[in-house]
């Protein structure tokens with residue numbers, strides 16, 4: 010039965026909808042909810058950003074070199090995830106996997122720098138609980154980092170699936186969704202860079 | 212050692228109150244009873260195969276409705292307890308702390324664990340059938356949403372006997388809900404119960420938006436879509452914009468309590484007012500999330516039982532969308548008194564009043580639909596008609612509340628309680644009950660007996676006015692909400708007694724409904740719906756047998772008109788029959804155990820976070836992750852085909868002949 014399902018094409022069955030199309034739309038709407046989620050966190054951060062309660066503020070804490078490296082890594086990874094999709098559309102499994110690996114490594118690098126940055130801050134005595142500003146900072150930036158980490162887990166899992174299943178409409182759909190997600194995280198980072206870091210050190 | 216265990220048990224289990232011991236005993240007995248019955252009748256396999264692992268939207272809908280009715284019972288008992296306490300001055304049935312817990316759990320349960328699941332149940336029952344689809348867009352996700360809601364609700368309810376209930380009000384305002392002032396685990400239960408079920412609600416919102424956009428039968432253009440489906444669509448649009456705000460708000464409150472954050476604390480720069488803004492940015496739209504589908508039901512029912520097309524279909528749709536958008540611009544009317552200043556208050560007062568315009572349009576449309584119609588007074592229609600005068604009162608008092616300077620007088624008084632219960636009971640609950648009666652035959656294959664239903668209706672309806680009208684006066688007499696007792700000198704006693712009597716009348720109404728269902732089950736052969744169309748309906752769900760077969764439509768209908776099934780019946784009466792396409796194999800989703808198992812892990816994780824036990828929440832979270840990975844790897848063969856022959860046989864059996 011499962012076999013049969015995989016081989017049926019949808020043109021003969023009128024009640025049947027292209028599942029990839031449904032999933033893509035669903036994914037877009039999911040991203041809308043994620044936009045709202047980040048907007049709420051941004052709003053919270055903006056309200057609390059000056060409430061340092063006598064503790065350190067952004068200007069003292071942020072290490073802009075690290076942030077610029079992070080930005081560079083993430084933007085590049087967004088570009089390479091695009092190259093992965095291009096390779097996939099050309100039907101090149103090897104190209105797809107290789108570009109995904111590059112993307113994952115860049116993503117890991119990003120997470121590594123971020124974790125390092127957080128650890129540094131905590132060492133300087135700037136904890137999550139030090140002030141409302143820092144609670145908001147760690148939550149907003151951390152939520153983005155968590156999203157990137159989940160994306161990495163997804164990416165690795167997907168590579169295994171690609172190896173096992175090859176390029177099918179399902180796996181292709183998953184790669185497209187993943188790359189959409191990755192670009193989205195990139196866009197969120199640009200806002201983070203501006204609102205949190207650049208406006209923080211200014 | 213023994214002492215340590217004793218000490219732990221006395222903080223873990225709630226003790227001290229006979230009511231709690233009663234609940235302990237009844238929970239234990241109910242569990243033993245269920246296990247016994249399932250084992251005795253060898254029903255475990257049946258339960259697992261047909262219900263716990265099902266992805267069929269009709270069964271998911273039934274489970275939602277069952278759970279919601281149980282929660283209505285629990286919330287109702289809470290309400291009666293409060294009303295008994297307030298019937299006369301100086302009653303000591305409930306201690307103040309217990310009273311706080313009860314109004315908190317009552318409000319939370321009624322909105323999040325009664326109204327929402329009842330609504331999702333009706334979405335599931337009606338929407339795919341109304342649009343001529345075989346299922347929702349993501350059946351697996353749909354089952355997951357249900358189980359997340361269910362586990363969230365269970366977690367929340369558990370607080371009554373384990374750990375202690377939340378008591379900071381149904382919206383948990385800080386600083387009261389912060390660790391400093393609520394050191395127990397009650398608030399944690401609140402946060403995680405809602406958080407887990409909230410993820411499910413968000414997923415349902417996404418699911419139904421995609422279903423409605425992509426899965427309508429061929430020919431069903433947007434302006435030919437049934438009004439109920441329109442109302443579901445607008446409600447889901449509000450869900451996807453409002454629920455992420457709730458998710459974040461609760462997460463931040465949790466971070467404050469669990470991780471020592473300072474979002475809403477009084478010290479270290481926290482800002483409690485921000486919580487109040489955020490929670491109402493979800494909370495006000497939430498009210499419209501639940502009321503719009505009720506409006507959709509009234510529209511369907513009033514049209515069918517007046518035997519007339521809905522008056523002003525398009526204006527209905529536009530009004531719904533206007534309400535959906537405006538609902539996001541009124542949140543501050545919930546705290547006019549909290550010092551936002553005159554300009555802000557004026558803005559929100561006006562935006563609130565503006566909502567009365569589309570609402571008024573809808574009321575006039577319903578009235579014009581009934582005008583010169585051939586009205587039959589079946590129970591769904593009776594609830595719909597009863598809603599109109601009642602909502603007029605809710606709307607008028609709502610506009611009174613929206614006058615910011617006047618609100619300084621009404622705010623947090625019984626006047627407000629009376630207003631929003633008019634809106635929530637008279638608008639939302641009446642609507643869902645109408646929907647439940649209306650779609651009952653489609654769900655179960657028989658109609659409910661009308662006579663006990665009419666008794667239920669009158670008890671509810673009279674009880675409703677007897678309960679809430681006095682509360683408007685009480686509010687104006689100065690009685691505030693969330694008051695656990697008062698003195699004789701206030702002069703509030705007579706009206707409070709009347710109000711309590713009204714509450715019990717509604718309780719009797721509920722019992723009549725239980726009786727009605729039992730009588731219906733007993734006489735179901737006599738009440739059987741053999742036509743599939745007991746009310747003379749106008750939408751596609753009435754064109755198939757009751758209950759609907761698992762694949763819904765043997766062949767997908769081709770839609771031509773707005774009230775397509777009416778048009779079709781007219782044509783058939785004239786002897787014009789549509790050519791039916793041949794029956795083909797039908798593509799169906801497979802059952803899956805993952806939604807249930809994953810939700811159990813969510814429950815475990817939630818429970819661990821409530822108590823701060825890493826040996827619970829870490830395995831719980833790992834379990835969730837494993838389930839997700841499994842799902843991703845197994846998602847490739849999530850479907851199967853029902854062969855054409857089998858479909859033909861089923862159709863022949865249920866219809867007599869095809």
Ligand code: HEM
Nearest residue numbers: 498502544545606609610612613618621622623631634635
């Ligand atoms: C006709 C339009 C409506 C208007 C103009 C309106 C207006 C208001 C206002 C101004 C308040 C705040 C009062 C105060 O805190 O002093 C309020 C509270 C409330 N309303 Fe409405 N409302 C309307 C419809 C509804 C509907 C349809 C529902 C539910 C289905 C609803 C449920 C509530 C609830 C639950 C509260 C209580 C909030 C609390 O706990 O403080 N309202 N309404």
Ligand SMILES: [Cu+2]
Nearest residue numbers: 495541542545
């Ligand atoms: Cu409101």
